[in-house]
Every structure is written in structure tokens, then in C-alpha cells.
Amino acid sequence: MPGPKHAIRNIKPKNALKTIKRIISYMKPYRAHLILVIVCVLISVASNIAATYFLKPLFNRYIIPFIGQQNPNLSEFIRMILIMGTIYVIGVLATYGYNRLMVAVTTGTLYRIRTELFSHMQTLPIRYFDTNTHGELMSRYTNDTDALRNMLSQSFVHVFQSMLTISGVFTAMLLLSPLLTVIVVLMLFVMIIIVKKLGAKRGKYFRERQMAVGKVNGYIEELIEGQKVVKVFCHENKVKADFDKLNGELFEAAKQANTFASMLRPIMGNLSYIHYSITAIAGAVMSITMGLDIGSLASFLQYTRSFSQPVTMMSEQFNSILMALAGAERIFDMLDQEPETDEGFVTLVNAEKNEKGEIRESAQRTGLWAWKIPEGGGVVAYKEVKGDIRFSNVVFGYEKNKTVLSGITLYAKPGQKIAFVGSTGAGKTTVTNLINRFYDVPDGAILYDGIPINNIKKQDLRRSLSMVLQDTHLFTGTVMENIRYGRLDATDEEVIEAAKLANADSFIRHLPQGYNTLLTADGMNLSQGQRQLLAIARAAVADPPVLILDEATSSIDTRTEALIEKGMDKLMEGRTVFVIAHRLSTVRNSNAIIVLENGSIVERGDHENLIRQGGRYYQLYTGLLELA
């Protein structure tokens, strides 16, 4: 039965204490807030306990002595009520106060964690995105942050409050009657045992449920993706049967997990009534035999009621805290990932030439670029960006012990068009990924205008290159904004000019709102070919010295490709271009064609040369070999 294996997400933290400390460190800006929160919670809990405690003096001093009196002196009674009223009002204000403060702390802390996470994510190397699925990374922002939100906004305060209440109530009980408190301790013991037992069961079924959820969701994902194939093969009934099986398993696990989770409250609530009766009986015995006063007993009985609630509350919070901490650990793990290393010091600047032909930095965009090379002591040298790229003996592998490129040596002179040809996995895309330093080369060197690319600041290196990838990614926004992604300060005219160059202008004008048409959900409303045209326009607007086209026209039919050829030629004019193409008609007019096989260069030369050689390229070109 199909159904991919889904990683089971940890629901227990590895190092809770460390994680809590780190979460608290994120709340630092709110130190004043948090101190106030603690004060408010203290007040609120105190007033809550006082509310019960005051029953005793009320009964003993102000009510019972006056029973049956004709004209009782109630001034003390009134005074007591007024005092309590004041305490209550303060309590209510404190409750509102800490809630209000915590909302600010929670939203602020979450904002900080989210933005830090996102900013950090932008610095992570491509390798990190290769090894983690999008779903997994997304869940840091959704599930994990949600769990954290719950903990921050609810659990922290609840647990604190519960602990305070328990200790407060306990103290009050001790003051009232140490002997009766012994019963309370015994009961507490029973409660803890039950909570533990239930908690263990609940944990077990919870894990089972998580696993079943993973399976069902995986199945749903896979089958809904392939729904059209299901239809074409009339496979609906088979699929339904498979689904029913998994769905049934999920039901069983969910049923158990929910049962144990929701049983806790009624069990604990009623245990507290049993507790109450036992205490009442014991108290009655004591009041008869040892003269325990009724007011004390009445208060004590009230306390037994307010004792179980915080215990239940804490046990309920326990699980969500564990989950939140496990989530927080995943978030912190991502924050702890090493960012891309960048030891570069050479930067890219706009330049102009004076009459003597010397290069100077310019504040405006001149179309001329220069490398700015600091040479120590404040001396700076400028070197024109020409687009000369050389690989010498480059060895590379995505994983250790698994070389993808072995000993690649090649050069591209300024303005040349270099094509890479070869079957899938031969290493074509890898070569281009090394030029822009998506990955770093452990062995060998890559020189850009004579400068080792490791010396060039990554940002500047990448700004000097423009890439058009096979899978075109568009962002939510207008067509105009998507093309402008190539260069943020491009004017509308420049954008339209670029679109014309890519032959995208005509279809854009046919869109409902032309250049202002809103593209949604990764450009679903455009065909793959149209999206590639937009990507080409995006590269055109960026106007860099070096261009990398990775299967940039694979989804454009040959006829349209012929139409944009002129535009492409113009785009490539004066630039160094690296082309990877499946379709060999695209690479024909390159200055050099490099045929890669298993990570090595097996042939190189121009089209005519290679055809004449009658080797691998000839076979590929005449369709004797499978490409993909």
C-alpha cells in the first residue's frame, strides 16, 4: 500500500531546562512587564485565597455570636465586607493587569522569535534547504510557534498561579487544622498517582495518534497530488479502500488519546468531592471530640474544593508545556544552524572611466561595473568587471565521499557563451551552483576576473550574476513586481523593455490587468512556458555582467523559442553566458560546448567541431542517447 513514511515529530523536549532559559532570554525586553506580571499574579492569587479565608472570621466573629439577637451590632460585619470588597477589586484589577501584560509579552516575544527565525533562515546555506523539506521548515513557523504561543500566553501564568494557589491553600489549611491537613496530603498523593497513570496512558496513545496522523496525512497528500491519475485509471474504489484502512487506524488511536485526555477533569473534580466528604467526616469527628470550631471547619472544607483545581490544571498544562518545549527546541535548532560563511572582502560597485581610462567608483548606475579591492591601509584598487571565469581542477560533492564533479577545468572569456550538455546527474547544474557559491568548493579554485571567488563578498558575487532556473518561482504580487525582483530600482519602462526582450510583453498585455495583473499562489494562472518568459525578463532587468541559464527555455515550445531567440541573443550580447539545455538546438551557437559525463568533462569544442568528432555530443545530438 502506498503511503510515504513520515518523520514522527518529537513531542518531548531533550533538554527542557536549557530551552526554558533560552525562551526567557527572548522575553528580556519585557523584564519590567514580567515583574509586574508576577506581582499581579501574586495579588490575584492572594485575593482569591483570602476570599475563602475570610469565611472563617466572618462566621466565627460576626455572624454566629449575633444569631438570634434582636439588635445585633453589625458595624464590624459591614467593615469586614468593605475590606473584602476592596481586596476583591484589587484582585480583579490584578487579574486584568497580568492578562493584559502577558498578551503584550506573548505577541512581542513571538514577533521577535519569528522575525529572527526568518532573518536567520535567509542566511542559511542552500544545503540546509536541500536536507529539510519545506513542510518541515514551515511547521517551525506554524505548529511549533503555535505551541509556543499557547505556552507563553497560558501555561506560564497558569502553572505559576496553580503553584501559588496550592502552596497558599496548603498554608491556610495548616493554620486552620494541621491534623486535617494530613488527610489532604494523603489525598494529594492519591491524586498524583492517578494523574501520573492517566498521563502515561495518554502519552502512549498520543504518540500512536501522531503516527496515525502522519500516515493518513501522507496518504492524503500523495493521492490528492495524483488524483488525476487515479481518475484516468478508474482506481477510485481501490484508493477508497486503502484510505478507509488508514482512516480506521487513526480513529482507533484518536479515540483512545482523546478519552484519556478528557477523562482527567471529571475524575479529578469528583475525587475532590470524595476528598470533601472524607474531610467533612473527619472534621465532624474532630469538632465533636476535640472541639474544632465550625467556622474553621467550614473554611477548611472550602479549601479542599479549591485544592484540586490547580492540581488538574497543572497536569493538563504539563503536556502542552512539553510539546511547546519540543517545538521551541526545533525552532532554536534552526536558529543555531551555521549561516553561510562569507569571508569575502571584494565588493561590486558601479564605476565610470575618466579620460585617462582609469576606473573610478560612481554613485549612479553606469552600466560599467568594477570590483573594489581593499589593499590594506585604506588603499583601494578597482578592477573592471569583465566576466572572465575560470575553473581549475574543481572537485565537489554534495555529500562527503560522493564526488559529483571531479577535476573540472574550464574557462569562459568575457562575452563568451558556454554550454553544458550531458545526462541528468552529470553535474551541469552543480557547475553553475558553484559559480554563485550556493555551495563552496573544497578543492580547486574558481577565479572571477582573476579574483578567487571566495574573496568576493557573496552578495556582490551574486549581484554580478543573473540566473534563470528551470523551475520558475514567482511571488505573490503583480507581474510588474515579479519582473522587478531582478532589480528593485528598475523603472516601469525598463521592466516593459525587459519583458519585450523576453517576448513576454504580448502575453502580459493579454492578461486581465496587463502588467498590474496579480499573480497568486506561485503563478498558478500562468503556463509553465509563460512563467519561464517572465523569469527571462527578470534576468534581463537585472542586467548583470554574467548570465546563467539553467534549462531556461525547457517549457517553451520550439516555435516560441525561435521567436525569443533574437531577444535572447540581445540579452546575451556582451555578457558571459553559461547555458544548460536539454534541447540541443538551444546550445548550437555557443562558443564552446562542454559535454559532462559522471562529473567529468568528456568532450569540449564548438558545435561543428563536436559533430565532426562523432563522439558523445554527436550521439546526443542525433538522438541516439537518452538525455533526461
Add this chain to the structure above:
Amino acid sequence: MIRKLFPYIGKYKIYAILAPIAVIVEVFLEVNIPRIMAKIVDIGIANRNLDYILKMGAMMIIMALASLILGALAARFASVASSGFAKEIRRNMFYKIQDYSFANMDKFPTSSLITRLTTDVTNTQMTFMMMIRMMIRAPIMLIMATFMAVSINARLSLVFMFAIPFMAIALYFIATRAYPKFRAMFKKLDRMNAVIQENLIGIRVVKAFVRGEYEEEKFKDIADQVRETQLRAERTVIWNMPIMQFAMYGCMLAISWFGGNLIISGNMLEGELMGFISYVTQILMSLMMISMVFVMLVISRASVSRIVEVMDEKPDITEKPDPEVLLEDGSIRFENVSFGYGGPDGNKVLENINLNIKSGEVAGIIGGTGSAKTTLVQLIPRLYDVIDGRVFVSGRDVRDYSLKTLRNAVAMVLQKNVLFSGTIKENLKWGNENASDEEIIEACKAAQAHDFIMSFPNGYDTVLGQGGVNVSGGQKQRLCIARALLKKPKIIILDDSTSAVDTVTDAKIREALKKNLAGTTVIIIAQRIASVIDADKIIVMDDGKINAIGSHKNLIETNPIYREVYESQQEGVVENAGA
């Protein structure tokens, strides 16, 4: 809103009924317990009557135990009911989607359907569980506790006349104010997630164009909006607790004062006063619960409505009542066919198509991006219904056949094809569940897949990852062809299904099809002229219309589009390959 989904609960209905019943009994017991507590204090302790205390205490323990068991049972019933409810909704949705036509599928993005089946169902389940446990409990608790309080002391319960309306109005106010604010927050959250998702998918573009900072700004902006809206939403609901406390304390003070006076004047007992206070707690708590359920219902409304949308979507391709189950040959005829994805009023993608393909013929279709080649062939197995005109297979309108008959007879290898996780054999058996090993091997040989399958250590039992990730593009395409061949169809449609296969293998596949599938109509959509060059007829599509039909030889001579495509692919080869 959620009520619309109730009919789906099916056999778990009994649990959904039992749960509230158990809750009612539990509440009844729970409400009576404070009364006994009052008696213990007033009669037992006041009179120092140990017997009475023991009797009442034992009764209370029994009641508490009973209430405990019922409470646990209620939890069990509610869990079964809500898990079952979720299971049934999931099942019904999944089944419904299986009945969707391609047009129905097109209306929902895949990712959205997945969310609906997963997250939205979970949300609905939680709300449902809350409902059956709380919706009954809270009002009954409210009524019973009020009744008990009144029966203890009617005059004192006048306090509730103030407390209950106060709470009700306050909670109503909070809940109605919170709803739009939460909705606004969820909207912003969705936007934020979209920004993250896009960033993740396009991370290479972001890095290649050095747009990290730009993306950060974009994210900060939306994250800030999330914070703002969240702050606003939560600021509203945090009034719940203090207001509850306020009412509670207010009641306690009032009760202490009036009750104290009543006790002094001998009109009330102390224990009664304490019992009374217990009821106050219960009453106010149940009001809280009602408002909580109310808020949950409101929040889950979005999820429920997304589920209902899936359920309410009418599959637009249905069989006619007594459909034809016999399909004799593979002849195809289009008669004045028009079609558009937007329905009769939308843009027409195909216009006025007339076409005749005889049984056993090989037909090639050539045309540029967006010329509607795929659209045309999808009408044959009735993946979409025509808007105008008719499509005939084996001399009958496709709408006359049962879908099973039609689609078993018309095998289609989709352009965007999918293999499923499982072994190669399992995948191939999609074509025919009862296929013997010999038949499977035969089909794979025809599709030129046998050799590479055998080169894997586990041969036909090689396990494929999700989406067939561990085979190359060309291998995947050949497996998909083999899978379609196993159906032994009358018509086979290859929609650009050999684009990643080299020309020699491509030719071999076509050769094998001709040999093994004599009498089967073959339709080939291709980018490469070479793939269609020896077809019986080639159809040239342009902008939703048939531009020309003919053989390679006569199209080269008469059709400019065909010639252009041909030349764009031949340039170089002719002069160089010959050299």
C-alpha cells in the same frame, strides 16, 4: 454552520447522544453534592451528630464515585463520537473527491484540498467534542444550580437576577467583539505563512538575486501586522477572566452580607450559605463555558465552511441512468466540439473541432504551447465534458458510456504523470489489478522499460519513493506507458509522454505499440516531429483550432506552421549530421 456536517456522523450518532446523557446525569449528581455538603455542616456538625455525618458523607462519596464514573464515561463517549465524526467527515470528503471530475479538481488548488482534509477536519473535531460535552452541560448546570440555589433560599437567589444578566451581557459583548478581530488575525497569519512558503520555494531565486533583506522587510511587515491583529484580538478575550472574577466576588460579598443577616435573624443556616456559594461558582462557570463554546464555534466556522465547500461541490461529470457498458472499437469522432475551462460563458479554448480517427489508426498531434493539444485529447476519456458539439468513441457519444467502461477502454498517459510510493509492480498493477507477471513483463518490454527494471537489484519489486523520485524522468515516462498498456485499451493517448526518452527508444516504443497493439488507436502528442513523423495522420493545432490534418509529407509541403516547427528542430542536423 457545523450543523451542516452533523448528518455525516453516521454510526457514531449513538455516542453523540450517549455523551450528553451521561453528562446530564453527571451534572445532576454534581449539583446535588453541594446540597449534601450543606446538610453535613448544618445538621451534622451543628448538632454534633456523627451518625448523620457518616451517613451523609457515605452518600456523598457514593454520589461522587457515580459522578466520577459517569464523567469518565461521558469523556469516553464524547471521544468516540468526535473521533468518529472526524473519521466520517474525512472519509466522506475523500470519497467525494474521488468522484470529482478534472473540472472539479481544477477549482481547488491541491494544497488547499490537503489542508481541508487535515487541519480543517481536526479543528472541526475539536469544536464538535467541546460542543457535545459543554453545550449540554453548561445550560443544564446553569438551570439545575439556579434551581438548587432557589430551593435553598429564594430571597438570596435574587442576587443571581443581577449576576447572570451581567455576565451574559458581558460575555456576549466579548465574544461578538472578538470574532471579527480573530478573523482578521487568521487572515494575516495566512498571509504570513504564504510569504514564508514562497520564500522557501523560491529560496534559490532569493539568493541568486540577493534579495534576503528585501524578503526580511516583507516578512517583518507582515509579522508586525500579525502581532498587531493578535494583540487586538487577545486584548478582547482577556476580559473574560476579570469579569468572571468580578461577578464571582460580587456575588460572594452580596451573599455574605445578605446571607449573614439572614443567618443572624435565624432565617438561614451556615451550611446553606456555603452550599449557596458553591452554586454561585457553578452558575458562573457554566456561563463562562457557554461563552467559550460560542467563541470556539465562531473560530471554527472558517474550517467548517471550507469542508462544506468540498462536500457541496457537485461532480460535474456523471453517468446517465442506464449507461452503455460495451465499447467495441477505437474509432474517435469530434463533431463541432467547443470547449472552455470556464464553462459555457468562459473563454473558449477549443472551437469548432471536427475530427475523425479510425479504429487502429496512429494519429499525431503537433502544436505550440497553449494550442490546446492536451485539452483536445482529455475530452476523449471524458475527463472534461464538451460545452458544445459531441465526441464519439466507437460510434457512440462518450456521455452514453459508463465512466468505467469508457476509461478502461481509453488509456491515457498524462503529461504530468505520477507514480506512487510502493513497488514497481504495485504501480504497474494500477493498469490491471489481475495482471499476471508475464503480462506485466510483456507490457514493460513494449514500453522499453523491462531492461532498466531488471538492472535494479530488486527488479520489479524495487520500491519507488513518493512521486517515483528514484527513477529518472525517461524511466518514469516509460513506466507510465507500461502501466497504461496493461489496461489493454482500445485507444491509447500519449500526451507528450516520451519527451525525456531518447529518439531511438522513442521509435522502439512506437514500433512495439504498432506490433503489440494492432487494432488499438494510438494518439501521440509530441514536441518532436520525429515522434509523429510516421503517423497515419498528423493534426496541427494552433490556438485552439485545427490548422491542418495530413501526413508528414503533405504537411511539410502545405502547412507553414508544421514546416516552421520542423525546421526549428532540424536546423543544423541536416547539414552537420550529413557532413
